[in-house]
Amino acid sequence: MSRPAASPFPAAGEPTDSADPTDGDGAYASGGWSEADDDRTAETLAWLKRKRKAHRRQQGRDLALLLYSLLLAVVGYGSGLAVHFLRGLDEGADYGGFGAGLTRGLPAVFPALTLLLCLVSARDALWRGPVVLPGPAVGWLLGQPVRRAAVLRPWFRLSAGLALIPGVLGGIAGAVLLRVTGQASIGSALPAVLPAALCLPLLAVALGMAVERRPDRAATVRRWTAPAVLLLAALGAQTGLAGTGHRVRPLEWVELWSGPWGWAAQPVVRACGGSAPGWPAAVVLLLAATAAAVLLAHREAGAVPTAQLRARAATATTVASVLWSLELRAAKLALLDAAGGDATRMVRLPPPRGRAARHLAVVWRDTLTLLRAPGRLGRSVLWTAAAATAAGLGADLGGERRPVGLVVGLVCGYLAVGALAESARVETDDLRRSAWSPYRLRGLMLQHGVVPAVVGAALGLLAAVPLALHGSPAALLDMPLCAFPFTAAALYGACRGPARTQLMFLGGGSPIGSPGPLIYLAWYAAGPLVAVTVLALTLSYGAPATVVTVSVLLTALIASVAARSATKLLT
Template identity: 60%
Template sequence: MSHDAPGGAGEVLDADEPAWSEEEDDRTAEALRWLREKRKAHRRQKGRDVAVLIYSVVLLGGAYGGGYTVDFLRRIRLGADYSAVGAHVQGALPALFTLLTAALALLAARDALWRGPVVVPAPSVGWLLTHPVRRAVVLRPWFWLSAGVSAATALTAACAAAVVLRVLGLASLGGAFLALLPAAVCLPLLAVAAGMAVEHRAGLARFVRRFSPLAVVVLMLLAGQTAAAAYGHRSAVLEQVELWSGPWGWAAQPVVSATGGHAPGRPAAVVLLVLLTAAGLVRGHRDAALVPTAQLRRRAVTAQTVSSVMYSAELRAAKLALMDAAADGPGAGRTRRVRLPRPRSKYLVVVWRDLLSLLRTPARPAKALMWLACATAVAALGVQFSGAARVIGLVAALLLGYVAVGALAEPARLETDDVRRAAWSPFRFRTLMLQHAVVPAVLGALLALLAAVPFAVAGEPWALVLMPACAVPFAATAVFSASRGPARLELMFSGVTTPMGDLGPLRFFAWYAAGPLVSVGVLGVVLYGVLRRAPDAGSVAVAAVVAAALTAGLLFFAARAADRLVRPGS
């Protein structure tokens, strides 16, 4: 609980912190001056680190992207015609712009659940805010720093988008940039203000957690509309609704108008966007000083953990830190107390526990359904093409399918996060991990069978066999990836120099993503061979046999990897 500080400062303090009077004991200027003096060497070193990072990014971008850039500019100089692509982009632009900006708004709201615009370093939270200083002077600069960085990034993206619109022949370079300017300035500032509101208000954080799945469904529908509009299936009513549905649509109207679309109310939309941005910044400026110290302390620890493990490529550790922050953060929901009858056989205990885990965290099955719907939509779109387009669609659908089945295999990952948790099990660790593949394999196959029904109704009954057959090796892949162990950073340095540089990062990526690369690669080759000509019973049976053999191989290597987790020398 918080209260206003006496003396009219209107600053919020934690209940366990003693109140102080700004008039009697204000040491803000003194503390900040002393801190700046002590941090001079640290700031110089940090500036050098940032300079080296920028230099490395520019060098890598120039080395790997320079050839493509030169070829692209040469094509422009020679008068390469991109009008066909421009027509697709022009048709999809209202839905595409709305999709991108709405997705960024959702990301900003979700980011505020664990970090937010105001993230004070842990030393400052632990030392500076415990002194008699004005919280607004300490916290508000972080809000405006986040706003400035977001706006600068958006302006850079706007410059790139203006070049793309110019190359596609949809607008002049100056006209495209002026049309993108309201979105580039207002939308990032609005996102920061929205993040500040979520960070400060527990009720709003609870709202974001509860309705994020619905927002993802809306984004999926927008993605479908974008794909349909790109191929000429546009809906003028839907596009006008989107253009007036909120700031994402208001910001799109100048761009739509500059590229030849219909947006007669763009001046009013820009005025509404500017007014809403100003109101959001004013509110965010006020909220920045009202975040409790305990919450700032939790967020600082989470941000420090995530940044440190990202440098060591431990993505799982970063996810665990975010899960812990979500469980302890504002608006965190309660765990559902669902019960199932206990099995009589010990061989069903792992299945029973995995089912309980999924029922008590319904977000995981919902996430699996969402990604499965995306995979089904991409597959339906991909089979309509031929050649390279069909291969790309097939690979994308398989990757999305793996992500869907992998969402059901979270208990296996939790088991390997700390192998000491397996002390309850009457089985060897390798047997325990193999049993964790049962639930994602069965549920994934059932969901894939449900997703295959529309294909069967449309005259493609082979999907009733092939789609569930792909779900089973994906479950084995998820268990293999969970048993992989900590990141082997020594693979990043191979010592072999090539014209493209050291091949170590490629080796590390191949090790890190070995399971998905193998399963998606094998299934992609098999399915492409089946779909290249009319599928028959023989080819479908061969594909099912290959999927079964792939599952067996992945489970074999998953068992070996599980043994190495508990006995590193094996």
């Protein structure tokens, strides 16, 4: 018989060369067992470091190649924009008006930025968080006699360090923006934005650690997500109003002193010539609060429950695998399942009766689903408001900005209608769900478009009222009509089928790269791409009768393609 392989490090309870816990008679010198006798943290981590050396070297090469590719893309595609921008500066382009509006909105910009970072970090902590170990490490390493803190805390430090990279880059970009717009010199702008660039990302990471450490806070995050989004929209509105000269001084004073968001804004306000007499105290408070939050989070990082780590490792592995296969829908479902999904409410709706009950069953189910998941309706309302705002701003600015605002508004409108079409996507996630219906799948999918089209048209009509009152009565017709082609595009996206990754490799090489990725994106976004393009051209140059005709024809065309795609799903 062959001898068993030797362990890479001493077994638990086995004395090491550096210290002998026993005396000459073999008894423990300390008089009994202690936890330190079973501590193999140093040996385990050293062994892992040796085993991972080749893997880390390969990871470094892959990362270097990725960074090199990104650098080439930035230089190749961004150098032209940079040259155009710098040439505009030499020719005296007027950025001062934009800079003055930005300076007036700074007291609201920083609270909005802080709220956005914290919201993203808290939602991220529902399925991932700052401390995410690979699956093998959770399944094997934490089962060894090692100190959990020594294994978990380096991952928190890594997350905190990575969070500083976009923070510092964003701070540099903000300082350059202040310099370009003439609001501050680079020598005063860069030190002014540095506290915010360093502290706000770290505070967001600390918040994510608090959510990951305590699973019971997940329900709180989900409950307060909708109010936080509404508050974010309100801060955006305040920023826009302040930029146009409608400032609320008492509210700005409260924002500047109510927390880290305001403390981070004060040195920037002072650098731009605003009033911030207590900015040194604000910076001290910001640094102290950040240090305290990071130290507390670092201490809690070593006590994340193993069940949490195991679930997060499994979700991260699933998301990474489906993203590499370009199955974005599967990744979204995995994230929703890990984060607890949308909040639901018990709502009752009388079912249809009589002869029309059979034909209204799908509409009744979709309406009931929408009422029981108000988050979808809330997202649709927000995207509709964003669409109206973008279109209105484009119309007010005029010139070359008008088509840009129109296109952005149409994209937001598609997202608003797409949020209402979740029932159609759920139907095609698993084709066995349609077994309850007496209709064929193509007819069933078309019936799933009734509720998104009607609700989307109603929201579009409500959003068009302010535009009509400000001199654009055509919006009362245009915005509701856009809901029908967008519904058809959403149905096509639901019936699109598995990702055709072979499209990534079509076409030959060229000096600007392979067209394969563009072909794949064109296939993946064919529905909204066609709808937005045709509607943008029609709304820009067509009469009202033309808009109605094109909307009807476009809806019929995309819906017929969606129906054929639904039939192909069964083959």
